Amino acid sequence: MSNRTPTHSSVPESLTVVKKSDRAWSLWPIVPIYPYGYRRTLKREIIPGKLWLFEQVQGIFYVVVPIRMTVIKLSNGGLMAFSPVAPTRECIQMMRELEAEHGEVKYVILPTVTGIEHKYFAGPFAQKFKNSQVYVAPNQWSFPLDLPMSWLGFPAKRTHVLPDDASQTPFFDEFDYAIVGPIELSVKPYTEVAFFHRETRSLLAIDTILSIPLDPPVVNQQDPFPLLFHARDSAQEPLVDTPENRRKGWARISLFSFYFQPQTLDVPPLKQMLKDAAKSPDKSRKNYFGLYPFDWQPGWHQSFEQLRRDGQLLVAPILQTLIFNRGPKAVLAWADKIAQWDFIQIVPCHFTAPIEATPADFRRAFTFLERPNTGNWSGFEHDVPMPDLNTLRQINERIEGEVLLSPKNKR
DSSP states (O other): OOOOOOSOOOSOOOOOOOOGGGGBOTTGGGSOOBTTTBOOOEEEEEETTTEEEEEEEEEETTEEEEEEEEEEEOTTSOEEEESOOOOOHHHHHHHHHHHHHHOOEEEEEEOBSSOHHHHHHHHHHHHTOTTOEEEEOSSOOOSSSOOOGGGGTOOGGGEEEOOSSGGGSTTTTTEEEEEEEEEEOSSSEEEEEEEEETTTTEEEOSSSEEOOOSSOOHHHHSSOHHHHHHHOSSTTSOOOOOHHHHHHHHHHHHHHHHHSSOTTEEOOOHHHHHHHHHTOSOOOTTTGGGOOOOEEOTTHHHHHHHHHGGGOOEEOHHHHHHTGGGSHHHHHHHHHHHTTSOOSEEEOSSSSOSEEOOHHHHHHTTGGGGSOOOSOOOSSOTTSOOGGGHHHHHHHHHHHHHHHHSHHHHO
């Protein structure tokens, strides 16, 4: 990792007292995931007067991770919002405060086609800033119905597709970008766009690259309940808030997030779950009435350490095993282009941010695509058993079967 450290403060800004209604998100039924209709926003100033992070959380069954928007001040005044989060009243008020000091939002960027948790915020966010121009990654689609972008809340007259040539955009004097894709999946393609801000030497990424911290991110600790929920070994254990339990819960949440079902996790029989729930000290609705369908086996923490690799840059196992293995040459060419930019920090949309890193650090994370495909496409050495990848391998085999049966391949 680089020893060059960008000038920034990682200390979160104090949140002013807000009404509960200011954190309401009325469109939550479109994508009904935690925390549903109530979303707290944490704003952090990373480079004074130049770069800010707006963070919220999201998840399923308390597997809660950060989701992040990056806001950058443009050299001629005004702001760019990269990958918006839920535009609650609290979030918009924070943006208005930045506008009052630095100028209005000029550009809103949606740099992905598959990240529904990013896409369904971007349109409503852009609607709040009437003078902004919206730029989206090419090859957009929606599921289950492939609807026009305007039906998803994107302002029709102000929404543009990012061209292949970044010099054709009005912000090329400050930003470059690189597009990977379309990578064909079973039905719809994968496309993602990474941005480089020259002045702050920052690489802005979506889901491609990340670093897993040992301690839960600050935004996750604003409401520690999900961390404490997963820190338990049984339903009969009380939820005890300690730094150790927060860290333990975070490690297990990370394993869930990347592997879906880690090898060290068993699901007890329903009869046993109900029996344990009856003995739970907390039978509240918030605690799922005492139900705790997890039985962690010895070795789970070693799996976390193997996944985390001391916080090194990592391409998420889901992308390695389900997507990037379907277009390795294109992905490597994309990584090579990005590695030519002179960045000193990376700002992903999930987990840790910012990450101090060099272009060489970034490129090294993709070397798994250069090794022979032995069936696991893991970023770890191939002589190391990775049973945690078994669920992802099974999904990969199913996708490969669907691709072979698709109308395109039957012609």
